Ligand SMILES: Nc1ncnc2c1ncn2[C@@H]1O[C@H](COP(=O)(O)OP(=O)(O)OP(=O)(O)O)[C@@H](O)[C@H]1O
């Protein structure tokens with residue numbers, strides 16, 4: 014089975030005030046199906062940049078990126094949007110739920126753009142909300158939910174199109190310890206029980222401990238890539 | 247995405263911001279309502295002018311004195327006093343002419359017992375009631391013998407009856423004083439109402455033109471000759487032949503201007519309706535400007551909305567929305583705003599029109615094509631002013647949009 018993500022010589026250079034910022038200085042890494050990877054590293058080391066390129070929200074300056082076996086490094090806007098819609102799920106630090114919109118409608122949103130018929134949409138959305146334990150919050154607007162609840166709704170949203178990969182950039186960054194643990198347990202369960210490939214960025218070792226593999230960035234390069242011994246055991 | 251789905255998204259977004267959506271629409275609502283009201287009043291006025299002109303008798307040709315040149319200075323129309331009853335008699339012999347009546351008018355005070363009233367005394371021939379198709383209410387109209395004898399007889403219009411005989415008694419047989427001369431009332435006319443120019447046509451006393459000339463004006467010329475063509479297809483021919491006849495009778499050489507002017511009511515009606523149409527277009531233009539101002543309001547709010555919803559747009563793109571889908575969502579929002587505003591404007595305009603009609607008693611009609619046109623125009627304003635903000639939204643980069651705080 015081919016890798017979910019396979020990048021070779023990935024570079025990203027941002028132009029900034031006439032200078033160049035080298036955010037990624039050559040990344041080689043592969044993610045096999047069913048992996049649970051934590052990306053760590055100091056601030057400014059290129060973690061978010063990497064996640065954005067892997068998430069097809071941005072394109073690399075150089076290098077190749079194969080997603081589920083296909084070269085996607087040179088795809089254009091709408092083609093990338095289609096892959097995001099069908100194969101990728103996103104979880105953000107700041108949840109990014111639509112305000113004044115019920116949790117249920119928020120969860121349905123990706124299916125609207127994927128063209129899923131309305132009756133199926135509702136059914137799938139409720140199913141995924143049950144999976145992450147927020148089915149009782151269907152009618153709540155984001156401002157009527159706690160951060161942990163909002164993040165779980167956001168996880169439900171990332172699941173609705175049955176993605177091959179979920180990308181989470183500091184999903185617990187805005188949460189307290191208890192909510193962080195809840196969210197991480199959910200992600201771990203999704204990975205173990207549903208076999209969903211997950212890659213997340215975190216600064217917290219306790220959070221990274223849930224993953225089975227930890228990749229560490231520094232100055233736009235991977236400086237360590239290790240299996241999580243204490244968990245894998 | 248289907249059209250229905252896009253429309254749903256747009257409406258959801260608008261409902262989420264009810265107050266703002268309403269305020270944004272307001273410019274369009276007012277603009278369209280203004281268009282509907284002005285056009286309804288304009289069209290109503292035009293229709294009533296047309297009606298009353300038609301009621302004058304569409305075969306009517308009016309000959310009035312023209313301008314004269316005295317020592318090089320030209321007077322305006324009516325300055326010449328050249329038309330005589332004999333001109334009328336000559337015109338009556340032309341082919342295609344059904345009947346002719348000279349018309350002499352003077353404004354003066356008339357008195358009946360203790361009541362008096364300032365009105366227009368009109369001197370005409372017995373053919374007048376036929377030419378104007380004006381029926382009698384009571385009594386009789388004067389005949390040829392009254393004309394020949396310059397009889398002091400009068401037929402009263404409905405307004406004059408009201409003013410001089412307020413107690414409801416029939417004035418027939420009574421005597422009224424016109425410029426000191428006693429006239430016997432022999433009949434009254436059925437009410438005609440306002441003329442197309444807004445004059446009260448019933449505010450008049452009608453007497454034989456011979457009596458008017460001898461006893462009231464003391465002139466040998468008349469103010470107008472009313473000519474009725476036998477049928478409407480002959481109006482132009484009659485107009486030409488009577489012009490030729492009058493030029494000959496008044497010894498006007500080809501190099502001189504005519505000392506009379508000939509108009510038929512159809513051309514007057516046309517002129518009136520053209521004036522009305524010009525007014526209507528001016529008013530509609532003013533209203534269109536307010537629609538455009540409303541459109542700028544929409545653009546303004548849509549720009550704010552795009553900036554405010556940058557994160558939302560980024561998220562929608564991240565979860566799979568195409569740029570085109572974002573464009574059509576925002577464009578649909580502004581079109582929905584302007585179209586709903588347009589429809590609301592039509593409703594409010596129609597209500598205001600009904601109000602004007604019932605309070606001011608103005609005639610109004612709401613032309614269907616203006617309703618359709620103003621709603622379409624409102625929608626187009628939405629497209630035009632919504633396009634730029636929508637395009638701006640669709641060109642956002644999803645990462646920048648998601649990072650936006
Ligand atoms: N749009 C941009 N324009 C210019 N430079 C950028 C841009 N985005 C990121 N950078 C730079 O690229 C480098 C990597 O940034 P990135 O956001 O990937 O870091 P990070 O590892 O996610 O850091 P953090 O842990 O603080 O989130 C940084 O030096 C940053 O300043």
Ligand SMILES: [Mg+2]
Nearest residue numbers: 060061062182
């Ligand atoms: Mg980051």
